[in-house]
Amino acid sequence: MMKGTKSAKAEIICVGTELLLGQIVNTNAAWLSGQLSLAGVYVYYQTVVGDNPDRLKQVLRTAVSRSDYIFLTGGLGPTQDDITMACTAEVAGVPLQLHQPSKDAIAAYFAKMNRTHITENNWKQALLPETCQPLPNHHGTAPGCIISMKTMKDDCHFVLLPGPPAEMQPMFHDFVLPWLTGQITSRLKHVFVRMAGIGESAAETLLRDLIDQQQNPTLAPYASTGEVIFRITQSLSNTEDEDLIQPLLEEIKKRAGPYIYEIGRRTLPEVVRDLLSAAGQTISFAESCTGGLIAKQLTDYPNASHVFAGGLVAYQNAIKRDVLGVDSGIFERDGAVSEKCAVAMASGCLKLFKSDWAVAVTGIAGPDGGTVEKPVGTVFLAVAGHGHTQTESLKLVGNRERIRTLAALNAYRLIRRVMNESAI
Amino acid sequence: MMKGTKSAKAEIICVGTELLLGQIVNTNAAWLSGQLSLAGVYVYYQTVVGDNPDRLKQVLRTAVSRSDYIFLTGGLGPTQDDITMACTAEVAGVPLQLHQPSKDAIAAYFAKMNRTHITENNWKQALLPETCQPLPNHHGTAPGCIISMKTMKDDCHFVLLPGPPAEMQPMFHDFVLPWLTGQITSRLKHVFVRMAGIGESAAETLLRDLIDQQQNPTLAPYASTGEVIFRITQSLSNTEDEDLIQPLLEEIKKRAGPYIYEIGRRTLPEVVRDLLSAAGQTISFAESCTGGLIAKQLTDYPNASHVFAGGLVAYQNAIKRDVLGVDSGIFERDGAVSEKCAVAMASGCLKLFKSDWAVAVTGIAGPDGGTVEKPVGTVFLAVAGHGHTQTESLKLVGNRERIRTLAALNAYRLIRRVMNESAI
Numbered sequence: 001m002m003k004g005t006k007s008a009k010a011e012i013i014c015v016g017t018e019l020l021l022g023q024i025v026n027t028n029a030a031w032l033s034g035q036l037s038l039a040g041v042y043v044y045y046q047t048v049v050g051d052n053p054d055r056l057k058q059v060l061r062t063a064v065s066r067s068d069y070i071f072l073t074g075g076l077g078p079t080q081d082d083i084t085m086a087c088t089a090e091v092a093g094v095p096l097q098l099h100q101p102s103k104d105a106i107a108a109y110f111a112k113m114n115r116t117h118i119t120e121n122n123w124k125q126a127l128l129p130e131t132c133q134p135l136p137n138h139h140g141t142a143p144g145c146i147i148s149m150k151t152m153k154d155d156c157h158f159v160l161l162p163g164p165p166a167e168m169q170p171m172f173h174d175f176v177l178p179w180l181t182g183q184i185t186s187r188l189k190h191v192f193v194r195m196a197g198i199g200e201s202a203a204e205t206l207l208r209d210l211i212d213q214q215q216n217p218t219l220a221p222y223a224s225t226g227e228v229i230f231r232i233t234q235s236l237s238n239t240e241d242e243d244l245i246q247p248l249l250e251e252i253k254k255r256a257g258p259y260i261y262e263i264g265r266r267t268l269p270e271v272v273r274d275l276l277s278a279a280g281q282t283i284s285f286a287e288s289c290t291g292g293l294i295a296k297q298l299t300d301y302p303n304a305s306h307v308f309a310g311g312l313v314a315y316q317n318a319i320k321r322d323v324l325g326v327d328s329g330i331f332e333r334d335g336a337v338s339e340k341c342a343v344a345m346a347s348g349c350l351k352l353f354k355s356d357w358a359v360a361v362t363g364i365a366g367p368d369g370g371t372v373e374k375p376v377g378t379v380f381l382a383v384a385g386h387g388h389t390q391t392e393s394l395k396l397v398g399n400r401e402r403i404r405t406l407a408a409l410n411a412y413r414l415i416r417r418v419m420n421e422s423a424i
Numbered sequence: 425m426m427k428g429t430k431s432a433k434a435e436i437i438c439v440g441t442e443l444l445l446g447q448i449v450n451t452n453a454a455w456l457s458g459q460l461s462l463a464g465v466y467v468y469y470q471t472v473v474g475d476n477p478d479r480l481k482q483v484l485r486t487a488v489s490r491s492d493y494i495f496l497t498g499g500l501g502p503t504q505d506d507i508t509m510a511c512t513a514e515v516a517g518v519p520l521q522l523h524q525p526s527k528d529a530i531a532a533y534f535a536k537m538n539r540t541h542i543t544e545n546n547w548k549q550a551l552l553p554e555t556c557q558p559l560p561n562h563h564g565t566a567p568g569c570i571i572s573m574k575t576m577k578d579d580c581h582f583v584l585l586p587g588p589p590a591e592m593q594p595m596f597h598d599f600v601l602p603w604l605t606g607q608i609t610s611r612l613k614h615v616f617v618r619m620a621g622i623g624e625s626a627a628e629t630l631l632r633d634l635i636d637q638q639q640n641p642t643l644a645p646y647a648s649t650g651e652v653i654f655r656i657t658q659s660l661s662n663t664e665d666e667d668l669i670q671p672l673l674e675e676i677k678k679r680a681g682p683y684i685y686e687i688g689r690r691t692l693p694e695v696v697r698d699l700l701s702a703a704g705q706t707i708s709f710a711e712s713c714t715g716g717l718i719a720k721q722l723t724d725y726p727n728a729s730h731v732f733a734g735g736l737v738a739y740q741n742a743i744k745r746d747v748l749g750v751d752s753g754i755f756e757r758d759g760a761v762s763e764k765c766a767v768a769m770a771s772g773c774l775k776l777f778k779s780d781w782a783v784a785v786t787g788i789a790g791p792d793g794g795t796v797e798k799p800v801g802t803v804f805l806a807v808a809g810h811g812h813t814q815t816e817s818l819k820l821v822g823n824r825e826r827i828r829t830l831a832a833l834n835a836y837r838l839i840r841r842v843m844n845e846s847a848i
Contacts, residue, residue, distance in 0.1 A: 022458025034446025046472035291723025292716030299715025311737035319734040
């Protein structure tokens with residue numbers, strides 16, 4: 001019934017007590033959701049449940065009542081805690097039986113690992129439902145499977161996958177995705193619009209009527225720390241469908257153009273890196289309150305070495321003076337957290353690293369050190385290079401981590417703006 | 425009924441379509457689960473549901489039927505997609521009304537940010553259930569709240585928290601945890617044993633029989649990137665209970681003493697900061713492949729300024745030569761990724777920052793740049809100061825992020841060891 005008639009409803013169930021104890025983060029749910037969304041399958045629920053048969057079976061019955069596709073990860077291994085296969089088979093009403101090719105594959109896997117002694121519990125992993133489509137595991141021992149059952153309303157499919165991402169992801173790509181593509185015909189196309197220099201609610205107010213339309217394509221805010229990101233999604237029924245994203249994108253640009261730094265997936269440090277790279281220019285950083293964070297963010301990505309001249313973390317006034325050449329008088333008259341100090345740091349940074357551009361940051365990240373005049377969150381930025389000097393003062397709110405994160409984000413926003421303006 | 429009679433059953437519901445699309449990983453569920461587990465509250469389910477009122481209310485009703493405590497995150501903001509407060513109030517049967525102190529707090533928050541124009545939708549965040557315990561948000565605009573309702577069986581409590589971790593985590597710590605501690609009488613006491621310089625499986629093998637006992641207290645590995653952490657947990661029925669943790673701790677020390685850097689909650693950078701502080705000494709960093717990460721980690725915590733002289737990110741050979749005084753011959757003979765270069769960098773760093781200690785790191789974080797002789801993951805560390813010079817070479821495995829994280833961790837491990845040895 002799914003074929004072209006209506007969208008497929010899916011949910012994801014991750015089985016494992018370690019998830020409920022918070023010992024590991026559920027990256028499987030995010031990864032599978034992302035894959036399914038790109039494939040045009042709508043995920044309506046993600047559930048985590050522990051290694052408890054009664055609770056797992058109850059969660060499975062609820063899933064059958066509301067979803068067409070139920071993806072399970074975890075609990076397929078050899079131990080007594082691995083209950084996913086038996087519980088799902090019971091709910092689907094299909095008995096387990098030995099699946100000889102899976103038993104052979106387990107033996108072959110151990111042979112490949114040069115392990116001769118295979119404990120008895122490993123063969124449990126070869127017990128699969130009588131009527132199912134087995135999914136071979138080329139990166140571990142536990143096979144997965146697809147179980148299809150008739151419900152009162154419709155067909156319902158269980159897709160059982162192992163928990164370790166290194167086993168789950170290739171199994172999904174190699175076997176589940178081709179099967180799924182044969183099942184459904186709708187597709188989603190996504191475009192991300194990333195902004196800086198505008199708050200989330202202000203940006204939403206600018207675009208409110210476009211967000212409220214909620215037709216095809218849809219526009220929705222996309223959560224992130226400090227950054228404002230919107231997602232445009234078009235639902236396609238076949239590859240020849242008209243591009244409906246471009247007109248919406250043009251309208252967004254018309255309204256919020258100056259704030260948009262990227263239409264795509266690059267972060268602000270990546271955009272700055274690519275701008276520098278295209279111009280054949282280099283950058284350096286003089287950081288006080290951000291303490292190395294700005295340099296770290298540029299070097300998080302490969303290919304920074306061509307554009308990154310170097311960075312100085314100048315936490316102490318003596319270092320600002322001796323290494324960057326900031327005049328001591330500035331500390332006395334204006335203080336180290338001041339526009340003048342930021343400008344002097346940027347200027348010294350240019351000379352020290354012989355770079356095309358320098359960015360300096362000085363501020364109070366807290367929790368201590370604020371005054372009435374300069375409270376925690378006061379940050380001064382300066383960008384210097386190619387005859388330009390541009391400064392900005394920020395009043396940031398939040399804890400130490402948030403203030404440092406926003407100071408770094410704004411430093412990248414400012415250098416991008418100055419570079420773009422100087423290129424005109 | 426919770427008081428002392430049986431354990432509290434909890435579940436976590438995270439609201440947000442962006443989670444169902446796989447655009448962000450659900451770190452909130454893991455963080456809250458970890459915190460609740462430490463507080464002695466058992467989490468039986470985690471659910472993610474989108475910004476859809478019918479589905480959210482259905483999930484809430486299911487939760488009421490099976491849990492004593494229901495923690496919700498996300499969907500408290502000002503937009504039309506933020507439906508958590510209204511849906512929960514409806515399920516709990518409590519009408520919403522304007523909560524003036526929350527409205528005032530929102531106005532104050534905007535004033536602090538120097539934003540004079542507050543769009544109308546922001547006031548929606550001050551609509552709270554008539555009978556609830558409001559939870560102030562000191563790091564954003566949306567307040568949380570606790571709603572308690574009588575069910576046919578028992579009391580049921582909804583705890584509504586904002587989605588951004590920087591707002592959710594302090595709200596949980598400052599307001600929810602004290603409230604929760606008043607609700608439940610069973611207590612868990614935890615002690616964390618943190619190790620460096622030993623792999624996770626090697627450490628587990630050392631302690632295997634102690635882990636397998638699983639009595640009171642329990643010993644369990646505690647997941648973390650690169651670091652090896654064990655958690656000892658004693659279940660206490662009252663405050664006069666005998667301390668069962670100490671004997672187990674002594675046994676662990678006997679077996680793994682040299683690897684233990686902390687019995688408690690401090691990270692390795694914090695331990696190093698406190699060592700320096702106690703000795704009245706300062707440190708500086710010369711970073712190549714870690715690109716500012718080591719300086720960033722020390723300055724993540726307050727009170728780094730007394731001990732942190734400064735850091736240089738020397739990504740280019742010219743900077744290693746001109747600013748740190750590394751002899752060009754070293755690049756030609758040994759290469760920039762070599763023990764000799766690390767030693768010369770540390771030595772130059774000592775002089776540049778006039779610090780007691782200097783740590784230098786040079787290596788290949790990848791994904792490109794490796795050779796057969798020096799593959800990606802090759803890292804050299806040098807520590808210099810007080811007449812000591814100590815070096816170490818590492819062969820790290822993993823992606824760029826992991827290699828940088830482990831290089832920084834090992835740099836802190838090495839400086840701690842050198843400082844401890846020099847103090848003897």
